[in-house]
Amino acid sequence: MESTIIKKKYEVVVVGGGISGICAALASARQGVKTVIVQNRPIFGGNASSEVRMHICGACVGGKYEEARETGIVEEILLDNRLINPQDSFSVFDVVLWEKVKFQENLDSYLNTHMYDVKVENETIKEIICTQLGSETSIHLQGDYFIDATGDGTLGAYAGAEFMLGREDKKTYNEQHAPKKK
């Protein structure tokens, strides 16, 4: 049972603390915008965290193109990691991500906090409702803008946005690498 309720208002609310959510939250906060990030795991990083261990390897294709870089905030994170974590430990990378979020001005964060409901008015998201299990706290976050970085489009789905499941076939969006059949 939740014994405590926290209600707060932000300009930007980011749901999901994987690499997308972290980059979105840092970019927002660095513009002087009051931002919060909500992550349902005890650490940041999502698939790139020590829980899953899928390292960031998009541009260089896993080392195939050594000099190809993502650039931007992702590159900043990777350079910080290179400095303090030459052994490429995933647990140390968790700390690099935590420090990026924790020491960023204008950015609040909630770990172990799962968003499970959304309040929508006139097709606009007004508030998300979250639960933080360890502290038995219900956290209600209002925002001017909400960013869905759940990796699965969960915020959008809860808000009533159209969504699809699975992988579409090539002719749906004419994507080069999509399969011919669903």
Ligand SMILES: Cc1cc2nc3c(=O)[nH]c(=O)nc-3n(C[C@H](O)[C@H](O)[C@H](O)COP(=O)(O)OP(=O)(O)OC[C@H]3O[C@@H](n4cnc5c(N)ncnc54)[C@H](O)[C@@H]3O)c2cc1C
């Ligand atoms: C084996 C493997 C290989 C991959 N290789 C590549 C690659 O080479 N290049 C590439 O670009 N991508 C690759 N991917 C995909 C990669 O996982 C995504 O690109 C990347 O994780 C996207 O990051 P994200 O932040 O959007 O999502 P995630 O990493 O999934 O982060 C989302 C976070 O949101 C949290 N969350 C979800 N729902 C809620 C909720 N309701 N409340 C609060 N928090 C919530 C989740 O716990 C998670 O931590 C690979 C994936 C796998 C599994």
